[in-house]
Structure formats: structure tokens, C-alpha cells
Amino acid sequence: MTTPFYLGIVGVxxxxxxxxxxxxxxxxxxxLVLLARSSQTLSSPxxxxxxxxxxxTWEDAAKSPSLVKSGALPPTEIxxxxxxxxxxxxxxxxxxxxxxxxxxxxxxxxxxxxxTPNKKGFSEDITLFNNIFASAIRGNALVQxxxxxxxxxxxxSTLRDLVATGDEIxxxxxxxxxxxxxxxxxxxxxxxxSNARWSxxxxxxxxxxxTEPDPRDDLNGVDFARKLTIIARVIGIEVTRPDSFPVESLxxxxxxxxxxSPEGTTEFMRELPKYDVRMDAxxxxxxxQGKILRYVGSIDVSTRAIEVGLRHVEKGSxxxxxxxxxxxxxxxxxxxxxxxxxxxxxxxxxxxAMGLMADLLKVMEQxx
Amino acid sequence: MTTPFYLGIVGVxxxxxxxxxxxxxxxxxxxLVLLARSSQTLSSPxxxxxxxxxxxTWEDAAKSPSLVKSGALPPTEIxxxxxxxxxxxxxxxxxxxxxxxxxxxxxxxxxxxxxTPNKKGFSEDITLFNNIFASAIRGNALVQxxxxxxxxxxxxSTLRDLVATGDEIxxxxxxxxxxxxxxxxxxxxxxxxSNARWSxxxxxxxxxxxTEPDPRDDLNGVDFARKLTIIARVIGIEVTRPDSFPVESLxxxxxxxxxxSPEGTTEFMRELPKYDVRMDAxxxxxxxQGKILRYVGSIDVSTRAIEVGLRHVEKGSxxxxxxxxxxxxxxxxxxxxxxxxxxxxxxxxxxxAMGLMADLLKVMEQxx
Numbered sequence: 001m002t003t004p005f006y007l008g009i010v011g012v013x014x015x016x017x018x019x020x021x022x023x024x025x026x027x028x029x030x031x032l033v034l035l036a037r038s039s040q041t042l043s044s045p046x047x048x049x050x051x052x053x054x055x056x057t058w059e060d061a062a063k064s065p066s067l068v069k070s071g072a073l074p075p076t077e078i079x080x081x082x083x084x085x086x087x088x089x090x091x092x093x094x095x096x097x098x099x100x101x102x103x104x105x106x107x108x109x110x111x112x113x114x115x116t117p118n119k120k121g122f123s124e125d126i127t128l129f130n131n132i133f134a135s136a137i138r139g140n141a142l143v144q145x146x147x148x149x150x151x152x153x154x155x156x157s158t159l160r161d162l163v164a165t166g167d168e169i170x171x172x173x174x175x176x177x178x179x180x181x182x183x184x185x186x187x188x189x190x191x192x193x194s195n196a197r198w199s200x201x202x203x204x205x206x207x208x209x210x211t212e213p214d215p216r217d218d219l220n221g222v223d224f225a226r227k228l229t230i231i232a233r234v235i236g237i238e239v240t241r242p243d244s245f246p247v248e249s250l251x252x253x254x255x256x257x258x259x260x261s262p263e264g265t266t267e268f269m270r271e272l273p274k275y276d277v278r279m280d281a282x283x284x285x286x287x288x289q290g291k292i293l294r295y296v297g298s299i300d301v302s303t304r305a306i307e308v309g310l311r312h313v314e315k316g317s318x319x320x321x322x323x324x325x326x327x328x329x330x331x332x333x334x335x336x337x338x339x340x341x342x343x344x345x346x347x348x349x350x351x352x353a354m355g356l357m358a359d360l361l362k363v364m365e366q367x368x
Numbered sequence: 369m370t371t372p373f374y375l376g377i378v379g380v381x382x383x384x385x386x387x388x389x390x391x392x393x394x395x396x397x398x399x400l401v402l403l404a405r406s407s408q409t410l411s412s413p414x415x416x417x418x419x420x421x422x423x424x425t426w427e428d429a430a431k432s433p434s435l436v437k438s439g440a441l442p443p444t445e446i447x448x449x450x451x452x453x454x455x456x457x458x459x460x461x462x463x464x465x466x467x468x469x470x471x472x473x474x475x476x477x478x479x480x481x482x483x484t485p486n487k488k489g490f491s492e493d494i495t496l497f498n499n500i501f502a503s504a505i506r507g508n509a510l511v512q513x514x515x516x517x518x519x520x521x522x523x524x525s526t527l528r529d530l531v532a533t534g535d536e537i538x539x540x541x542x543x544x545x546x547x548x549x550x551x552x553x554x555x556x557x558x559x560x561x562s563n564a565r566w567s568x569x570x571x572x573x574x575x576x577x578x579t580e581p582d583p584r585d586d587l588n589g590v591d592f593a594r595k596l597t598i599i600a601r602v603i604g605i606e607v608t609r610p611d612s613f614p615v616e617s618l619x620x621x622x623x624x625x626x627x628x629s630p631e632g633t634t635e636f637m638r639e640l641p642k643y644d645v646r647m648d649a650x651x652x653x654x655x656x657q658g659k660i661l662r663y664v665g666s667i668d669v670s671t672r673a674i675e676v677g678l679r680h681v682e683k684g685s686x687x688x689x690x691x692x693x694x695x696x697x698x699x700x701x702x703x704x705x706x707x708x709x710x711x712x713x714x715x716x717x718x719x720x721a722m723g724l725m726a727d728l729l730k731v732m733e734q735x736x
Contacts, residue, residue, distance in 0.1 A: 025534050152529070153708065154522045161520070161726040166393050316684070325706045334722060338693045338713025340521065345706025354702060358529040366734055 003368050004087035005030035006049060008078060008112075011094030012037045014349030015117060015356065019094060022357050024055040030090065030364065032058075034081060036073060043068045049085050075103035083110035088367045092360065093118045102128060104143070105135035113142040113367065115359045117352050122148055122233070123226035123242045129233055142363045147355030149227045150176060153342045155328050159234050162340075167332045169235050172299045174328035175319060176227040178345070179211050179218040180250075180295040182324035188283050188293045190321045198279035199272040206269070214265045219250040221295070221308050228297045228306055231328075237304055248309025250295070252278065286312045292320040318343070371736050372455035373398035374417060376446060376480075379462030380405045382717030383485060383724065387462065390725050392423040398458065398732065400426075402449060404441060411436045417453050443471035451478035456735045460728065461486045470496060472511070473503035481510040481735065483727045485720050490516055490601070491594035491610045497601055510731045515723030517595045518544060521710045523696050527602050530708075535700045537603050540667045542696035543687060544595040546713070547579050547586040548618075548663040550692035556651050556661045558689040566647035567640040574637070582633045587618040589663070589676050596665045596674055599696075605672055616677030618663070620646065654680045660688040686711070 007023075007030040009016060016037075023029050031052040033044040042062050044052055054061050061067055073081075082089035091107050093100055093116035101121030104114050105128075114121075114132075122129055122145055136143050149155045162169060175181045186201050188194055202219070205211045211218050222242065229242040239245065249256070251268075252275040258264040286293040291312035296319060299306050313319045318327060318341065327343040345351070375391075375398040377384060384405075391397050399420040401412040410430050412420055422429050429435055441449075450457035459475050461468055461484035469489030472482050473496075482489075482500075490497055490513055504511050517523045530537060543549045554569050556562055570587070573579045579586050590610065597610040607613065617624070619636075620643040626632040654661040659680035664687060667674050681687045686695060686709065695711040713719070 022534055154526055154529075157525075158522055161522075161729075162722070164729055165722040165725040166390055167722060316689075318686070321684075323706075334719050335713050338691075340712040342710060344708040345703050351702050354530075354533040354535060357533040361529075361532055 002028075005364055005367075006082065006085035006087050006089045007032045007092060008034035008036070008082045008089065009092045009094065010036045010078070010097075010100060013094065015352045016094040018350040018353035019092065019356055020055045020058070022353055029055070030360075031087075033085060034078060036078065039072050041070045041073045041078075043070070043081065046081075046084070075100050076106055079103060079107045079110055079112060082107070082112045088113070090115060090360065090363055092116065092356065094356075096120060098124065105131045108132065108135035108141045108143065109139045111139045111141050113144075113363050115144045115356060115363055117145070117147040117356055119148045119223070119226045119230065121145070123229040126233070126238055126240050142366060144359035144363055145230075146359050147352050149230050150326050150328060150342065151178070151344060151348075151351050152355035152358065153326065153328065153344045155231065155342055156234050158340065158342065159231065159330070162330070162332055163235055167334050169301050169330065169332050170336070171301060171331040172231060172235075172328065173319075173331075174297055174326070175294065175322055176297055176326055176328070177218060177221075177224045177295065178324060178326055179205065180221075180224065181322050181326060182210060183218075184293060184295050185323040187279065188286065189323075190292065190315070192287055192290075192292055192315065194283075197273070198276050199269075202272060203269060214260070214262075214268075216251055216260075216265065216268055221247045221249050224295075224297055225308050228299065228308060232299050232306055235299075235301070237299070237301070237306075239306065245306040246309065247307075250279075250310075282310055290315060292317075294319050294322070370396075373732055373735075374450065374453035374455050374457045375400045375460060376402035376404070376450045376457065377460045377462065378404045378446070378465075378468060381462065383720045384462040386718040386721035387460065387724055388423045388426070390721055397423070398728075401453060402446060404446065407440050409438045409441045409446075411438070411449065414449075414452070443468050444474055447471065447475045447478055447480060450475070450480045456481070458483060458728065458731055460484065460724065462724075464488060466492065473499045476500065476503035476509045476511065477507045479507045479509050481512075481731050483512045483724060483731055485513070485515040485724055487516045487591070487594045487598065489513075491597040494601070494606055494608050510734060512727035512731055513598075514727050515720055517598050518694050518696060518710065519546070519712060519716075519719050520723035520726065521694065521696065521712045523599065523710055524602050526708065526710065527599065527698070530698070530700055530702075531603055535702050537669050537698065537700050538704070539669060539699040540599060540603075540696065541687075541699075542665055542694070543662065543690055544665055544694055544696070545586060545589075545592045545663065546692060546694055546716075547573065548589075548592065549690050549694060550578060551586075552662050553691040555647065556654065557691075558660065558683070560655055560658075560660055560683065562651075565641070566644050567637075570640060571637060582628070582630075582636075584619055584628075584633065584636055589615045589617050592663075592665055593676050596667065596676060600667050600674055603667075603669070605667070605669070605674075607674065613674040614677065615675075618647075618678075650678055658683060660685075662687050662690070 033049050035042045035053050045068050089112045091114050098120040104121050146156050202215050206215050225242045225247040229239045232239045258268050283293050294313050296311040297308040325343050330340040401417050403410045403421050413436050457480045459482050464486050466488040472489050514524050574583050593610045593615040597607045600607045626636050651661050662681050664679040665676040693711050698708040
């Protein structure tokens with residue numbers, strides 16, 4: 001007798017759509033009983049939780065009278081709904097919503113496991129992070145958030161294995177933003193030679209969808225800092241918040257007070273060329289030292305120093321040769337001279353959805 | 369109420385000793401009730417399976433009358449002993465023994481899980497491989513053998529995740545022998561410049577313990593071919609045997625009939641310098657093309673072609689820059705232009721034991 005699994009999905013953007021499609025190809029898929037997007041929620045009628053929502057034709061199914069339609073539900077109601085299913089329930093949060101992440105403990109306390117690429121729950125205040133894992137233990141539920149760091153690269157599971165088996169992490173260094181990896185790789189290739197203008201590269205990357213809709217969300221380094229915060233916590237360093245260590249923003253300070261609105265984005269893009277001279281100077285400084293300019297994050301375990309920003313790296317090094325890939329180098333007591341390195345092409349909806357799916361499969365495997 | 373775990377360990381060499389030491393540091397260790405080496409077996413008295421064997425002081429404990437001493441037990445008897453414990457039993461096989469690996473199905477059928485770095489069970493005839501996993505399902509037991517490939521690099525779990533989530537593997541390329549990585553890296557560094565003599569490098573590596581006691585076990589490429597066989601099978605290519613595809617041996621054919629005895633090893637080492645001219649020619653051929661000589665394995669999924677041997681690789685590439693590390697590059701439908709790369713310092717007793725421990729923890733987590 002196998003455990004029946006009931007799935008609730010919040011968020012149907014790029015990752016969510018790819019994830020639903022991948023669900024449709026699973027041999028023994030869970031039952032999808034709740035699907036929520038910003039203003040609308042689709043759910044299976046109680047008490048039978050049947051019919052379930054079809055994975056790929058949910059938009060058509062939404063019109064049928066056999067499913068329940070409602071407006072946006074508060075997270076606590078979603079948690080109560082999933083907790084009442086007659087099997088093991090799992091929340092898949094495909095959003096980047098802090099409010100939902102803050103409710104994870106409510107889900108977990110009631111036995112609803114959480115699988116998500118949403119970084120907020122694990123990188124905001126440390127009390128939320130601790131609360132999530134304590135609630136999971138109390139509710140006998142699982143939390144999987146591997147793809148909050150490094151796309152599908154097995155960064156967190158590898159670090160957990162190293163720590164669990166008694167290795168000592170000495171230093172972690174990496175490039176954890178596919179977008180900044182790409183931009184810096186174009187701005188200053190591994191051979192050091194380029195006259196590319198920084199603002200043009202940002203503008204082009206935005207046009208072809210390689211940045212967030214608002215490129216400032218990449219350039220401010222916050223997303224990168226969140227990933228580093230999560231890594232630090234997983235190896236046992238209690239980082240209070242993602243802004244409690246130095247993060248160098250690539251947004252010129254003169255433009256930092258522009259509003260976060262689409263108008264603000266437009267003005268930012270228009271003003272950015274005026275500050276190209278600064279990135280040119282940074283590139284020149286690296287050139288003069290025979291080094292390569294990269295946007296790098298690092299954690300030094302003994303001093304607990306965490307930093308994110310522009311750095312000069314050695315020509316020929318793995319980081320110098322990056323062209324859009326993310327990379328994590330892990331130096332430990334056992335991997336001393338030859339670090340353990342994980343490297344791979346950035347994120348993107350389908351790849352993130354795949355990481356999410358691997359996490360879901362792990363949860364189903366462990367709860368079966 | 370937590371499940372009690374009963375552990376049987378076979379093999380107390382470099383890996384086994386390090387593993388026992390790591391067991392001693394676990395917060396909730398399993399009970400060690402059987403410890404077997406070549407000619408001697410130590411076990412807890414039945415029917416209580418108590419006292420258990422202490423992890424680090426087992427040599428002293430072996431003298432105490434409270435534990436049972438016997439000669440070498442046949443694997444079937446070890447399986448029956450572990451299957452009769454009043455909890456979940458796990459066999460940790462630290463040997464490279466084919467006979468023991470051939471008995472894994474007997475262990476698994478009786479519900480005894482298997483954790484091992486022993487490649488034999490997974491790389492010999494495909495019928496054994498299939499039998500192992502079919503038996504595990506029938507016996508509701510688990511098999512973990514992550515460290516049969518790439519030391520503690522998460523190669524197999526990553527490949528399994530990719531396949532399970534519907535990605536399509538296109539090509540896998542790698543260097544899966546730490547020893548050959550080191551030797552070739554010294555023989556022809558990333559810049560291509562060296563006059564080092566091949567036989568001297570082999571001889572030095574043997575002296576400082578960087579090769580197997582008999583370096584021919586590294587040079588013949590068989591161990592590398594076994595790893596590639598395991599990888600191929602995990603991604604669904606039914607390789608019949610590890611010798612069913614081309615493997616280039618670095619043992620001069622004239623020396624291939626020397627006996628596998630220590631005397632054979634001695635004679636091999638004495639004769640090897642006579643054949644340095646061949647490796648010199650191989651290095652020169654690479655130099656003339658501006659390439660670097662490396663010992664590489666590859667799997668092309670569409671043609672099902674698997675090969676291991678000396679190859680010319682591009683200067684500046686990751687493989688060209690290796691110095692003793694192992695590396696696996698995975699090209700998939702999703703990781704097309706930017707492959708997923710796992711790289712790390714080779715094996716060694718303590719690192720392998722750590723991978724083994726991570727596998728053991730996973731089994732205990734899933735069976736709890």
C-alpha cells in the first residue's frame with residue numbers, strides 16, 4: 001500500500017508552468033488538489049479531494065464546475081486545506097513571496113511538507129529559518145530547498161553531507177548569480193581583452209531576458225547575498241540577516257533612490273551609461289594587475305567573514321573562465337589543495353523546475 | 369520510537385579504519401554487530417546482539433569473552449546473521465571482493481541494505497547489476513553505492529536526479545582516476561611544457577602511495593572502465609561488461625603477460641623505462657597539435673559509444689588544467705552549452721569513508 005500524496009502549488013509563472021509540465025510526465029504523480037496564483041485559487045472539492053486538477057490542462061479545467069474557484073486565499077487557509085487531505089500533503093511554493101515563506105512553520109506544524117525555490121524563508125531573519133526547521137521536526141514534515149542555491153547544482157546536499165560526516169569546511173567561494181556571471185564574462189573575458197560598455201551589456205541582457213524584468217534586482221547583489229546566507233546557515237554559521245555582511249551593489253549610488261516602479265527601471269536604464277566610466281576604471285585596475293574582474297562571494301569559516309562584490313581573480317582560474325555559469329568551490333579539511341567544485345549553467349524556468357522536481361521526488365521517497 | 373539499526377562491516381583496510389573512526393563520532397550511531405576481515409570475524413552474541421562492537425577499540429574488544437570470534441564466514445552466513453537482527457540491518461562492504469558483491473542479492477532479498485564503495489557488484493556482468501536492484505525491491509532494502517564513482521563527488525545522485533526529472537543526457541566526459549589524473553598532469557602540465565619521464569613519475573607515485581600497491585591496477589584502465597560502466601548503467605545504457613567497450617591500457621603490450629604477483633610488479637617497474645619512448649611520442653604528437661595529452665573517458669548517449677584512453681584536449685580546458693582531481697562534465701538537453709561539472713580531489717581512505725558515511729546516513733534516514 002503506497003502513501004497517497006496531495007500537492008498544493010502556489011505560483012504559475014515560468015518555473016510553475018515548467019514544473020506542472022514535468023509533473024505530467026511522472027510515472028506515479030501526486031494528486032494536485034490546489035493551484036493558486038496571484039488573484040485566483042483552484043481547488044478540489046472537499047471532503048473527497050476529487051477530482052484532482054489536471055497538470056497541463058488546468059486552465060481549461062478551471063472552467064469546469066467540478067473544481068472549486070475562489071479568490072486569493074490567505075496562506076493559513078491553504079495550510080489548513082492541505083493538512084486536511086487524507087494522505088501526506090506537500091506545498092510547492094513557486095513564488096518569491098515573503099508572506100508565504102513566513103507561514104511555512106504553520107504548514108510544517110500541521111504535517112505539510114514544503115518544497116520550494118523561494119529563497120526568502122531561508123535567507124530572511126535567522127529566527128524564521130530556525131523556526132522553519134523546528135516546526136518541521138514537530139510536524140514530522142520535510143523541507144527541501146536545494147534549488148534556492150545554484151539552480152540544480154547539488155550545493156546544499158553536498159555541504160550537508162560534508163558537515164554530517166565530520167568534514168570541516170574551511171572556505172567557500174563562488175559565483176552564485178548566473179546573470180552577473182554572464183555580464184562580467186562579457187565585460188571582461190578570460191583573456192582580459194574587451195572594450196564592451198557595461199551599460200550596453202546590461203541593456204542587451206535585459207532585452208533577451210537574461211536579467212530580472214528589473215535588472216536592478218540582479219545588480220544590487222541582494223539575490224546573491226541571500227544565497228550566500230543560506231549556504232552559511234547550512235554549514236552552521238548563524239547569519240542574522242542577508243544584509244548583515246558587506247555586499248557591493250553595482251547600482252551607482254546616485255541612482256539608488258530611483259523608485260522600484262517600471263518608470264524607475266526605465267529611468268535607471270537611461271541613466272546607467274553615465275556611470276560606465278566607473279566600471280571601465282574597475283576593469284582597467286584589474287588589467288593593470290594582470291587579473292580578471294569578477295563578481296564573487298566568499299565565506300571564510302574561521303573568521304566568519306562573508307563578503308560579496310567585485311574582485312580581482314587570477315587569469316586562467318575557473319572563476320576567470322566563467323561565461324554565464326555558476327560555480328561553487330568548497331575547501332575543506334579533506335578537500336584542502338584540490339577543492340570540491342560544482343559548476344553549471346545558471347537557472348532559467350525549466351532548469352529550476354527540474355531541481356524542484358528532484359526535491360519533490362526526494363520528499364515523496366522519504367515519506368512513502 | 370526510532371528504528372534500531374544493526375551494522376555489519378566487512379573489510380578493515382584504509383577505508384574501513386577511517387569509516388569506523390567516523391562512526392565513533394556520529395550522534396546516533398547504529399549498533400555494530402559484525403566486523404569481518406580476511407581471516408577473522410568478530411560478532412555480537414545471539415540472540416541479544418549485545419554487547420555491540422566498539423567502533424575504535426574493536427581490536428582490544430576482540431580479546432574480551434563477551435564477543436564471538438570465528439574464522440572467515442561465507443557471505444551467506446553473514447547475510448543470515450544480519451537478517452536475524454531485531455531491527456533494520458545494513459551491510460557495509462569495504463572490500464573490492466567480487467565474491468561478496470555476488471552475494472548482495474542474498475543480503476537484499478532478506479531485507480539487509482547494502483552500502484559500499486566496492487565497484488564489482490555494479491560493474492561486472494549486467495545480470496548481477498539488475499539482480500541487485502530487483503532483489504532490493506523484493507526485500508524492501510536499499511542499495512547505496514555513490515562512492516563507487518568519483519569519490520565523494522555527487523556524480524550518481526546528480527545523474528539519477530537528471531534522469532528522474534526528465535532531462536536527456538547527451539554526453540558525459542570525464543577523468544575518473546585520481547591516479548591517472550595526477551600522472552598525466554605531471555607528465556604534461558596545462559601549459560604543455562615538461563620533459564618528465566613517464567616511468568619515473570609512475571615510480572615516484574608508487575613510492576608515495578599515490579598508486580595502488582601494484583601500479584598496473586591503475587595503468588590498465590580497468591578501474592576507470594568500471595566507473596564508466598556504472599555511470600552508463602545508471603543513465604540507462606545496458607553495458608554488458610566493463611570490457612565490452614574500448615579501453616586503452618597504459619601497460620606496454622610486451623609487459624602485459626607478467627604475473628600479477630609482487631614479483632611481477634617488481635619486474636614491471638624495472639622494465640617500464642624501456643617504453644618511455646612511446647609516452648614521449650604521444651606527448652610530442654599532442655604538442656605538435658597545440659593540445660594537451662590526457663587520459664579521458666566518455667559516453668556518447670545517442671551512439672551508445674563508450675571509450676577510455678589517451679586523448680588530445682584543448683589547452684585551457686578544465687580537463688587540460690587538472691592536477692590530480694577527478695572531473696565529470698555532463699551535457700544534457702537542459703545543460704547544453706554550459707555543462708554541469710563536478711570536480712574534486714581524488715579518493716584516499718578518509719575521503720572515500722566520508723562518501724560511504726553519507727550513503728549510510730541516507731539509508732538510515734530513509735528506513736527510519
